[in-house]
Amino acid sequence: MTAPRALLDRLWSAHEIVLREDGSSLLWVDRHLVHEGSHHAFAKLAARKASVAEPELTFAVVDHYAPTRERDKGLAPQIAYMIDTLRKNAANHGLKLFDLRDPGQGIVHVVGPEQGLTLPGLLINCGDSHTSTHGAFGALAFGIGATEVAHVLATQTIWQKKPAAMRISIDGELGPGVSAKDIALNWIARLGADGAQGHAIEYAGSAVRSLSMEGRMTLCNLSIEGGARFGMIAPDETTFAYVKGRAHAPRGLAWEAALNDWSELASDEDAEFDRDIHLDGSEIAPTVTWGTSPEHAIPVTSTIPDPETLANGKAQAVRDALDYMGLPAGHPIQGTPVDQVFIGSCTNGRIEDLRHAAAVLSGRRAKVSGLVSPGSALVKTQAEQEGLDRIFIDAGLEWAASGCSMCVGMNGDLVEPGKRCASSTNRNFRGRQGPGALTHLMSPAMVAAAAVTGTITDVRPLLKGRAI
């Protein structure tokens, strides 16, 4: 009898070419996604006079520096330089490029799935930490650094030590106005921002099975914020229905063969995990961050921590975070005034996210300014067909083009120093949205609620009588 295997074991062994004595595996890479930030890696490749080993498995996307406003006007020199460098590298190596004007352009972690490049059972690399997103399809997907990107470009393989297996099971039904974002912030607050380091997380349980692919991608996307390089969910009918018919997805006989292979992508019932964590979905409230790490997350109904009540080791970190965020210790987080809002990013820039925010904003006016940047040009088009753009514009928010935008600010979409932003993004790090920016992470629906009231607010009363 063979030992019970976890999804991680199945995916790992299917890609392992060499297992070295020190425990490192050489893994085959099925898809490699690159973006403007990959310029260091292309420079390393050029320095070796090497070429891309598998151009047909390598896809380039303009996202980190993509302008979201007045795209047709002249670009700032630094931004134009970064985008042109990617264009040249893609052209030199014969890579398919989703350029600014491509109807498929968008954030790399939105584009991969919606183009059918992301499939169950694949190993997917990208020089971006949120590559864990693609694990939502039952893929082995992880972010890598520039030296590793150069290695994948040159060899279509990557050295990696197999992580420990961890399972986070979420059972029970999520309440109205509670989403995958809230699940993620909850486990990160519980285990810490380094809580899952060295682990690959498999998300399981009835609450995860009930999530759409969009929700599953949000959950897997945020794995890295709890320290895990990998997040994954066993594929099921929801997954297959999402993938079928997409531009680069298998068709005909290949589709039948794929379904057959994908049906085996699950953990055995008696598979053992190095760590097993359980959450009750029905106990999760809409959640917001108060500090400068994603682990600084609390239910919106709760109070900001008070360093005076904490042990010495933790007190100083809380004090520093509150000092940066300009928040009073021990006060309710609800009612904290915000200066602006942002809806978008690889975490929460998909169609379902925009629908959630629109459900709150419909027929209402925002009290503060805000930017809505769909995760891709396809998401933008679909949202416009559904009339969501009108809801955002009528509420007084700006409807912009797609890119990483105000999540990381590389394209110039910045939060000004000292301004407080309710944001559907993934990192509330100091200065992440711009020097001195104050970021509160929350779900798109919660961001919409903050827009309507001008303060951090529990979205649930605003959803009464509305479908989400």
Added chain:
Amino acid sequence: MSGWTKHSGQAVALPFHNIDTDQLIPSRFMSTPRSEGYGRFLLHDLRRDESGSEHPHFPLNRHKDTSIVVAGRNFGSGSSREAAVYALVDAGIRAVFAPSFGDIFSGNAVNNGLLPALIQDADFELLLRALGDASRPAHVCLDARHISIDGTTIGFQIDPGRRTKLINGWDDIDLTMQHAAAIGQHKRRLDSHAPWVRPVTERTGS
């Protein structure tokens, strides 16, 4: 990249947790070609005020000859930007000691000859006390896996494969090319056994 086994230099403490890669190098500097040097960007917004002047109290501003850093848990978390390692290396840092590191950061560090040395929480506290807010001579030995500061010696952990790589200064691409036959075999097996794996393109699409 050249390997190393021993390093002697000046150590300072950065007694903060969660020093993420956005703090190590803010994203606005990342379009700079590496040849221009990244050292001046290291911890830029923590070290400088809005006008660009250095905060005189910040440890790395007081001790410019630092090559060893002792920092709080979750060092290098967040973004995969290897530029965070370039900033450290170009500023002369050879080793970082912390109770935990971002997984992607650790790999990036080793790929650039920078040691991410994992230490116990108690030893972190011990090193903080030994250093205070001063800069002290320290000695790192990769073979013995320990650091000595002023007579205090503590051990650290690092994955054995990564330690070997640091010591030898190996380049992964050269190592991988030795497995070219096995890679080719894997690719051929994939093409014959899992035809759905290759993406449908305009050329292959029906």
